[in-house]
Amino acid sequence: MTKELGVGIIGCGNISTTYFSLAPLFKGLKVLACADINAQAAKLRAEEYGVTAQTIEELLANDEIDVVVNLTIPDAHYPVSKAALEAGKHVYSEKPLVLSLEQGEDLRRIAKEKGLAVGCAPDTFLGGAHQLARKFVDDGGIGRITSGACYVMGPGMEMWHPNPDFFFLPGGGPILDMGPYYIANLINLIGPVKRVGAMTSMASETRTITSQPRNGEVIPVKTPTTIQALLEFVSGATVTLTASWDVWSHRHANMELYGTDGSLYVPDPNFFGGVVEASGRNKDIKEVTGWDHPFGKFNQESPNGPRANYRTAGLADMAMSLIEGRDARCSLDRTLHGVDIMTSILKSGAEGRFVDLTTTCTQPAALGIEEALALLK
Numbered sequence: 001m002t003k004e005l006g007v008g009i010i011g012c013g014n015i016s017t018t019y020f021s022l023a024p025l026f027k028g029l030k031v032l033a034c035a036d037i038n039a040q041a042a043k044l045r046a047e048e049y050g051v052t053a054q055t056i057e058e059l060l061a062n063d064e065i066d067v068v069v070n071l072t073i074p075d076a077h078y079p080v081s082k083a084a085l086e087a088g089k090h091v092y093s094e095k096p097l098v099l100s101l102e103q104g105e106d107l108r109r110i111a112k113e114k115g116l117a118v119g120c121a122p123d124t125f126l127g128g129a130h131q132l133a134r135k136f137v138d139d140g141g142i143g144r145i146t147s148g149a150c151y152v153m154g155p156g157m158e159m160w161h162p163n164p165d166f167f168f169l170p171g172g173g174p175i176l177d178m179g180p181y182y183i184a185n186l187i188n189l190i191g192p193v194k195r196v197g198a199m200t201s202m203a204s205e206t207r208t209i210t211s212q213p214r215n216g217e218v219i220p221v222k223t224p225t226t227i228q229a230l231l232e233f234v235s236g237a238t239v240t241l242t243a244s245w246d247v248w249s250h251r252h253a254n255m256e257l258y259g260t261d262g263s264l265y266v267p268d269p270n271f272f273g274g275v276v277e278a279s280g281r282n283k284d285i286k287e288v289t290g291w292d293h294p295f296g297k298f299n300q301e302s303p304n305g306p307r308a309n310y311r312t313a314g315l316a317d318m319a320m321s322l323i324e325g326r327d328a329r330c331s332l333d334r335t336l337h338g339v340d341i342m343t344s345i346l347k348s349g350a351e352g353r354f355v356d357l358t359t360t361c362t363q364p365a366a367l368g369i370e371e372a373l374a375l376l377k
C-alpha cells in the first residue's frame with residue numbers, strides 16, 4: 001500500500017471548504033479532484049484549492065482516486081457512496097452515513113465483497129476535549145458510568161438556512177442532524193447501545209421561514225422536532241438524550257455523565273475543543289487539565305472567538321488505518337450502529353415501545369497525544 005491515498009471529493013457545498021482547507025494538515029491524504037451535480041460548484045472549489053474539477057463519472061473512473069469523500073446532502077449519501085464502492089473506491093461520508101439501516105447494510109455488503117473500507121463523520125470525538133474526557137473515564141476518574149443526560153436543543157433552522165425544507169422532512173429532524181455528534185461521543189465514552197425508547201413530537205405542523213431569500217414562506221413539518229430518548233448501553237449505563245428544534249432557550253449542559261465515584265461534564269460534541277470538568281464524591285466540580293492534545297489547539301477564528309477545528313481527522317485516521325492495516329476509529333460498524341440507534345429512536349417514538357438494536361460495535365481505540373501527532377504532517 002502507498003503512503004498516501006488519492007482523495008476525490010463529491011459534493012462541493014458549504015462543508016467542503018473545511019475538508020479542502022484542513023486535509024493538508026494530515027498525513028496519508030492528497031486531495032486530487034472534486035465533482036458535484038452542479039458543475040459550477042465543483043469548478044469554483046477546484047479553482048479555489050488547486051485541484052481538478054471532474055464530472056462524477058470521470059471522478060469515479062479516475063485511477064488516481066483511492067477514496068471518495070461524500071459531502072453531498074443526506075438524501076444523496078447512500079446512492080453516491082454506493083456508486084463509489086461499485087467503482088472500487090473506499091468511501092468516507094459526512095453524517096449521517098445513510099438514512100436507514102437497510103441502506104447501511106447494503107453498503108456493508110458491497111464494501112465486504114470488494115474489500116473496501118467505509119468511514120463516516122462525525123470525527124469531533126477525536127478532539128482534544130473529548131479525548132481528555134475519554135482518558136479521564138478510562139483512568140477511572142468517575143468510576144463506572146451508570147447514567148447520564150444529553151441535550152441538544154434550539155429553535156430550529158428556518159431562521160438562518162436559505163433552504164431549510166429538508167431539515168423538517170423524513171431523513172432530517174434534530175436526531176439525524178445533530179444526534180450523530182452525541183451518539184458517536186457516547187460510543188467513544190461508554191461503548192455500544194443495547195436498546196432505546198423514545199417519545200417524539202412536533203410543536204407545529206408547519207414552519208415559517210424567516211431567513212432570506214424565502215422569508216415568509218410556510219413549509220411542512222413531516223418528521224418529529226422534539227425527541228426525548230432513553231438509551232440503555234451494553235455496559236448497563238442508561239442515558240437520556242433530548243434533541244429538539246422547538247426550544248427557544250434552556251440551561252441544560254450538552255452532556256453530563258454520572259459514575260459510581262463522580263460526575264463528568266463533557267463540552268459540546270459538535271466541536272473538537274472545550275472545557276472538560278469533573279467532580280469526585282466530594283461534589284467539588286473542577287476543570288480537568290494536564291495534557292496538551294494536538295486536536296485541542298486553537299487553529300481557527302470563529303464568530304465566537306478562536307477554536308480548535310480538526311475536521312478530516314477521521315478521514316486521515318481511516319487513510320492511515322488502510323496504510324497501516326489497523327481498525328479505523330470512524331468505522332462503518334460504529335457509524336452504522338449510530339444509524340441503528342437514531343432510526344430505532346424514531347421507530348420507538350412512532351410505535352410507542354422499546355426497540356432492541358440489531359447492530360453493535362466496539363468502542364474506538366482512544367486517540368492520545370502520540371496517536372494524534374502521528375496523524376499530522
Ligand SMILES: NC(=O)c1ccc[n+]([C@@H]2O[C@H](COP(=O)([O-])OP(=O)(O)OC[C@H]3O[C@@H](n4cnc5c(N)ncnc54)[C@H](O)[C@@H]3O)[C@@H](O)[C@H]2O)c1
Binds near residue numbers: 012014035036037095
Ligand atoms: N454545513 C455544515 O456546517 C456541516 C457541518 C457538518 C456536517 N455537514 C454535513 O455535510 C453534508 C453536506 O452539507 P453542506 O452544508 O455542505 O450542504 P450543501 O447543500 O451546502 O452542499 C451539498 C452539495 O452536494 C451537492 N449534491 C447534492 N446531491 C448530489 C449528488 N447526488 N451528487 C453530487 N453532488 C450532489 C450539491 O449540489 C451541493 O453543492 C451534509 O450531510 C451535512 O449534514 C455539514
